[in-house]
Amino acid sequence: MGKISKKTLNKVLLRTQGCQFAHNYERMQSLSLTYCVSPVLEELYKDAPKELRVKAMQRYLEYFNTHPIAIPFILGIATAVEENTDEEHKDTVTAIKTSLMGPFAGIGDSLLNLTWFPIAGSIGASLCVANGSILGPIVMFLLINLLYWPLKYFGLHKGYESGMSLVDKFGVEVFDRLGDAANVLGVMVTGGLIATTVKLSTAIEFAFDEGDPLVLQTQLDSVLPCLLPIIVTFICYRLLKKGQGKNSAQIILGIIAVFLVLFALNYYIPGFPKIFA
Structure with missing residues (x-):
């Protein structure tokens, strides 16, 4: 697993649950991102001088904005890069965060917000409309989280295990293509929902x-x-x-x-x- 323990990665995973609580319109998710990754930085820089610890924190305080479910995957890759690069090449961490946040924002919005979320909502709403069952919101909640939690868990751990090799193998462009395909799928699903629910x-x-x-x-x-x-x-x-x-x-x-x-x-x-x- 490298220098970072699985326990530390799970701490990061739990913290990503609140990654939208400190959202601001100057640097968007930067404060939340810093809070999420701080267990990793504390473990990597526990014996480092204060100046290096401060500089490490400042890398994550720069502008950042992506889909919340993609944050664990990006942090997994960033963690792998953090522990495998020296201080002179830490700008790679910022570069990888910046290059991945846009494509993953498009994929997350298309596949999750505009596709899976409406599907789960329509299934829950149909249960409520049919007989007023309280199972409607419960089913919607379960459907959403049964997909979101595995994505976040495996995204964080797989991103850490693969590190930059995953990006080097497929390239950032593949995420843009996935985003375009997800947009088409989202439009098709939304069209089907209009015909069946409205x-x-x-x-x-x-x-x-x-x-x-x-x-x-x-x-x-x-x-x-x-x-x-x-x-x-x-x-x-x-x-x-x-x-x-x-x-x-x-x-x-x-x-x-x-x-x-x-x-x-x-x-x-x-x-x-x-x-x-």
Whole structure:
């Protein structure tokens, strides 16, 4: 295992659970990263002069921002580089952190935040919607963490064992390609979730003197099934993007208010056209 003990690596793993608690808009995750890697630095520099210990800490206080699940893997590689390079070449640690944080941020956002998280959430939500079961949030929590924890554990230990050889073998470019592939997969999964979880149909009909009435929903389904769910999702997406995700509560309350008003109009005003089924 080298100079760093498995116990120390597990300390780093536990500390990564709180890697977002000290997030700031100047250096993003630098404070959390320094806190996470400090057990490694304490073990490596326990007999070193104070100046070297301070300099080692300062390497991790520089700007850093990536997906939280990728932090253990990057720290594993950084730890291996820390113990195998002399003080004159420690800039390699900063270089590897900087080169990996961008690609892993894209992979994490695409595969985890935009793919696995919605899948786990939709499974949990379906349990709640079907029968109001408390198992919904529990299942979602378990699905997320049954993937996240192994990724973090094996990422940290495998990154430490492989060190720079993993990056030298595949190159940083492979992570960019994985990010692009994950974006495509995320779009496909999100499209499937819209069709299966967003339910909206119209009850508008056009009556004629002769023959059966023209049902608008039937015509829409023949042209493009799930057109109304796609339109509603697109509107919500645009509103979320415009508000940078800070207006999600207002959007949810707004949707509820619109449909409550339409329901009240249909219920209290005779002859008011029924728009949604």
